[in-house]
Amino acid sequence: MARLTLSDIHKSFGSTEVLKGISLDVANGEFLSLVGSSGCGKSTLLRIISGLETPDRGTIEIDGKAMTALAPKARGVAMVFQDYALYPHMTVAQNMAMPLIMARLPFHARLPGMKWLTPHLAPLRAEMAGQVEQVAQQLHIDHLLERRPAQLSGGQRQRVALGRALVRNPTLFLMDEPLSNLDAKLRVKVRTEIVDLHRASGLTFVYVTHDQVEAMTMSDRVALLQAGTLLQVAPPATLYAEPQSIDVAKFIGSPEINLLPVCAEPEGLRLGATLLPLSHGFKPGTDLIVGLRPEALRLSAPGLAQLRPAEGPELQLDMVQASIEDLGSEIVVHGAVAALPDIALRIRAQKSLQSGVHKIALPERLSLHAPMATAVIFDINGKRLDPQSVARRQEALA
Amino acid sequence: MSHITAPQSVALTAKLRQTLGQIRPAHVVVTLVLFIGAWLMIFPYIWMVSSSLKPAAEVYDADFSIIPKTFAGVKNYSDVLFGQPYPRFMLNSLIVCVGILAVQLLTAVPAAYALAKFRFRGSAILLGTVIACLTIPINVTSIPIYLGLVKVGLLDTYMSMMFPFFVSVFAIFLFRQFFRGFPDSIIDAARVDGMTEIEIVLRLILPAALPAIAAFSVFSFVSHWNDLYWPLIVVQSQDKMTATLSMMQYQSEFDTNYGRSFAAATVVTIPMLLVFLFARRAFIRGITMSGVKG
Ligand SMILES: Nc1ncnc2c1ncn2[C@@H]1O[C@H](COP(=O)(O)OP(=O)(O)O)[C@@H](O)[C@H]1O
Ligand SMILES: [Mg+2]
Numbered sequence: 001m002a003r004l005t006l007s008d009i010h011k012s013f014g015s016t017e018v019l020k021g022i023s024l025d026v027a028n029g030e031f032l033s034l035v036g037s038s039g040c041g042k043s044t045l046l047r048i049i050s051g052l053e054t055p056d057r058g059t060i061e062i063d064g065k066a067m068t069a070l071a072p073k074a075r076g077v078a079m080v081f082q083d084y085a086l087y088p089h090m091t092v093a094q095n096m097a098m099p100l101i102m103a104r105l106p107f108h109a110r111l112p113g114m115k116w117l118t119p120h121l122a123p124l125r126a127e128m129a130g131q132v133e134q135v136a137q138q139l140h141i142d143h144l145l146e147r148r149p150a151q152l153s154g155g156q157r158q159r160v161a162l163g164r165a166l167v168r169n170p171t172l173f174l175m176d177e178p179l180s181n182l183d184a185k186l187r188v189k190v191r192t193e194i195v196d197l198h199r200a201s202g203l204t205f206v207y208v209t210h211d212q213v214e215a216m217t218m219s220d221r222v223a224l225l226q227a228g229t230l231l232q233v234a235p236p237a238t239l240y241a242e243p244q245s246i247d248v249a250k251f252i253g254s255p256e257i258n259l260l261p262v263c264a265e266p267e268g269l270r271l272g273a274t275l276l277p278l279s280h281g282f283k284p285g286t287d288l289i290v291g292l293r294p295e296a297l298r299l300s301a302p303g304l305a306q307l308r309p310a311e312g313p314e315l316q317l318d319m320v321q322a323s324i325e326d327l328g329s330e331i332v333v334h335g336a337v338a339a340l341p342d343i344a345l346r347i348r349a350q351k352s353l354q355s356g357v358h359k360i361a362l363p364e365r366l367s368l369h370a371p372m373a374t375a376v377i378f379d380i381n382g383k384r385l386d387p388q389s390v391a392r393r394q395e396a397l398a
Numbered sequence: 399m400s401h402i403t404a405p406q407s408v409a410l411t412a413k414l415r416q417t418l419g420q421i422r423p424a425h426v427v428v429t430l431v432l433f434i435g436a437w438l439m440i441f442p443y444i445w446m447v448s449s450s451l452k453p454a455a456e457v458y459d460a461d462f463s464i465i466p467k468t469f470a471g472v473k474n475y476s477d478v479l480f481g482q483p484y485p486r487f488m489l490n491s492l493i494v495c496v497g498i499l500a501v502q503l504l505t506a507v508p509a510a511y512a513l514a515k516f517r518f519r520g521s522a523i524l525l526g527t528v529i530a531c532l533t534i535p536i537n538v539t540s541i542p543i544y545l546g547l548v549k550v551g552l553l554d555t556y557m558s559m560m561f562p563f564f565v566s567v568f569a570i571f572l573f574r575q576f577f578r579g580f581p582d583s584i585i586d587a588a589r590v591d592g593m594t595e596i597e598i599v600l601r602l603i604l605p606a607a608l609p610a611i612a613a614f615s616v617f618s619f620v621s622h623w624n625d626l627y628w629p630l631i632v633v634q635s636q637d638k639m640t641a642t643l644s645m646m647q648y649q650s651e652f653d654t655n656y657g658r659s660f661a662a663a664t665v666v667t668i669p670m671l672l673v674f675l676f677a678r679r680a681f682i683r684g685i686t687m688s689g690v691k692g
Contacts, residue, residue: 052586073592085587089605102592110597164591 002062002076002171002204003028004049009058011044018044020228022058031198031205032233033215036225037251042208045225046176049206050079062171073102078170082177084161086149092160093132093145099168100128135167155186162197173198173205179214191218212252216240224248246382249291255332255346257376258297260290260317269315272340278313278372281393287380290315294332294348296374300367315375317368319345324362333362443667450474450660457656474661482644483636484665491640494559494629495622499615501564507611510573511599515585525574531567536628544631554634562628569614576610577603612680620670641666 004026011019018041026032034042047053049060051072060067067075078099087095101110105125109118115125136142139159149157158178165173178194179187195218198205209215215222216236223233224247231251232244243249249257262269264282269275269290282288292315318338325332333347347368377385448464449457451471459467478484512518513525543562552558580603588598604611629643639647645662 047586050590052589072590077590079587079590081583081587083581083583085581085583087584087588087602098588098593099591102597164587168591 003064004172004204004206005059005061005064006045006049007059007061009045009048009060010056011041011048011053012056018228019048019055022225022228022230024223024230024233026204026206029202029204031195031207031218031220033219033222034206034208034225035212035215035222035251036210038210040225041228042210042225043176046079046174046206046208049172050077050174051075052079076171077174078165078168078172079174080161080165080176080178082180084149084157084181086157086160086164088149091146091148092136092141092152092163093129095149095160096132096135096145096164096167097128099164100131103168104128131167132163135163139163139166154182155190158182158190162194166197166201170203173201173203174208175205176208177210178207179209180211194218212254216252224251226251242384242387243291243376244384246289246291246378249376249378253293255294255334255348258292258294258343258345260292260337260343262288262290264288271317271337274339276315276317278315280313280372281390281396288385289378289380289382291376291378292370292374293376294346296370297345297347298369299333299347299349299362300369311371311373313372315370315372317345317370319347319366319368321362321364321366333366335366338365446660446663449657450664452657454655454657457660470657471661474655474657475665477658478662478665482647484641484644486637487639487641487644488669490556490638491623491642493556494640495619497556497560498563498622499618501560502566502569502618503611503615505565506569506573507599507604507607509570510577511595511603513570514574514577514580515582528567528570528574532571536562540628540631547632553632554638556638558632559629559638559640563618563622566614566618569618572614573607573610576607580606609680609683612677613683616673616677616680620673623670641669 004024006022006024009019009022010017022045024032034045036042044053048055051067051070051074055068058068062075062077087098090098105121108114109121132145133142136145139162141156141159141163144152144156144160149160152160158181161178175194179190182190191214194207198218207214207218216239219236221233221235222239224231224239226247232239232248234242239248239252243252246259250259260271262271262276264270264280264284264286265275266284267275268277269280269288297317319333319335320338320341321333321335323334325334330348330350333345333349335345335347337343337345345368376387377390379385444464448466451469451474452466453468453470453473456466456468456470513521513528539562547553547558547561552561584602585598588602593601623640624642625640626642626646629640630646633639633643645659645666647662
């Protein structure tokens with residue numbers, strides 16, 4: 001149980017600045033995911049939290065206690081590594097016991113052969129073995145205790161690594177892409193197991209991943225890191241619906257959000273050569289970027305069911321279809337804006353059961369509708385415009 | 399089965415033909431070359447053993463034969479084993495070799511770990527120095543070291559016999575290369591688990607580096623067992639004489655008993671033969687890793 005506070009963490013390797021002032025608060029018992037593309041500094045930040053790396057500037061506090069200058073073992077944190085980092089020539093039981101041995105036994109009692117020379121420590125050793133056993137049962141690896149890492153499957157190694165981290169009752173649980181070496185099916189399974197573990201233990205988790213699906217499904221809050229700065233820290237749903245910048249909007253969500261560069265004009269929004277008639281309330285001449293999630297777009301084409309008219313102002317677009325991905329439960333249509341072929345468009349639509357096994361056929365030219373209420377609007381610098389002021393402006397017009 | 403039925407014999411000839419068909423001219427050539435090479439290597443040993451069984455006069459006999467005409471083996475070998483404090487020589491060799499190896503491992507392992515896994519100012523220069531030192535032969539340093547040992551009055555001691563070899567740059571370099579392959583994440587996990595750096599070396603790195611350490615140990619042991627050069631310089635009394643050095647005892651200006659010298663040489667090489675038999679894999683690895691023949 002611990003609250004983690006990072007303030008203004010900076011870190012450079014040589015001349016490259018990897019972390020450029022990270023401030024972050026993780027509440028007691030929270031599951032926070034640190035997500036970002038490869039090489040953006042996630043592992044570095046995690047290593048700074050664990051004490052394996054020292055920041056150039058900034059402080060780390062756990063439960064209000066300064067940790068910045070402390071060695072990893074003094075911080076009471078546990079860490080799970082991407083490649084599991086099990087001790088290769090030790091058994092599973094020895095691997096899991098290691099943090100306990102290091103924390104509880106004095107140096108001389110840890111030397112080889114001292115087991116027989118320090119009989120007074122036998123009860124302590126038995127207690128530690130019992131703890132290992134208990135955690136092993138919890139993780140369903142108690143039948144593997146005498147094996148060596150080389151004799152385990154990937155999923156089993158993963159569990160041993162979790163067990164080794166759990167056994168010492170850490171205050172803070174750090175994980176660095178723990179699922180990326182597992183196959184897809186196992187990944188989903190272990191994902192839920194980790195979430196269950198978090199719920200059962202009530203510990204504070206900081207979970208690093210480059211996979212937005214993991215971040216979105218597992219966490220209480222997601223911190224999005226890009227090029228050494230935190231773009232946004234928010235619950236998954238907020239991050240998806242209310243991205244504060246184009247970078248966030250682009251990173252979160254698959255297929256990627258549609259971004260339309262438009263210019264406000266008195267009668268509507270100009271997209272390339274065409275004018276999309278719409279009452280919007282922006283000052284004429286303002287350049288904007290309209291973000292539309294693929295599932296916010298609705299298709300209308302000859303032969304498809306008529307769309308119910310939307311409430312409020314609606315954006316209408318013509319699209320040239322390029323390809324259709326049939327994912328079973330839904331389809332993703334890829335194409336380009338008819339007026340501006342450089343702009344790629346993605347549409348996600350639920351597939352009705354009636355369409356059955358037939359190959360989906362759509363005409364090449366499609367007409368799209370998107371209620372403005374679902375749009376996320378950014379200024380030309382990629383910063384989100386305050387949605388309330390946008391709404392107010394539209395209400396004033398209506 | 400004494401009667402081979404017809405189909406079986408057909409099968410046998412077919413098999414024979416197949417085996418013969420697999421023999422390629424290239425294989426014949428390779429086998430021949432290896433055979434000649436092996437013979438060149440082994441012949442001196444056979445000569446040594448053969449000569450060790452002959453009286454001195456026969457060793458230089460014009461018509462050489464492998465089987466001695468006069469068998470003097472018992473006399474030669476008993477002279478070597480019992481005519482001098484031979485167990486003492488063996489013990490001296492053992493003390494020197496084990497002492498050298500122990501200190502070499504003690505110095506090389508931590509140095510190699512630091513060079514392999516720590517980033518610190520000057521680490522590249524230190525590594526460069528280590529590599530540069532690999533090129534300095536003992537002959538260059540032996541005179542200053544000898545003079546130094548004379549100054550401190552350590553000549554003719556075990557210390558003087560071992561001292562120049564306490565730090566093996568070769569071991570540092572070899573171990574560093576080996577340690578570098580050890581995953582950083584495991585070392586990090588150990589640090590988070592609370593291991594000190596010394597414990598990381600003892601508990602994690604050493605067990606993983608056992609093949610390299612075994613190989614180096616055999617290499618170091620054999621080369622110092624066989625070393626004639628340095629003991630010849632610093633040993634003055636029979637008391638500190640090593641087994642290899644003791645072979646020189648039989649060479650004097652007036653009377654060199656070559657039969658006995660060969661017997662001594664045979665006895666001295668036997669421990670190495672045993673090392674080779676028991677640690678053959680480590681031995682071969684040591685030679686291939688170092689690229690040096692001991
Ligand atoms: N020890 C190091 N020395 C030099 N550069 C490093 C070191 N560790 C990380 N980096 C660099 O810092 C950047 C961020 O690395 P990392 O934190 O591992 O990224 P991520 O985990 O997000 O993929 C990378 O460009 C990497 O090359
Ligand atoms: Mg990483």
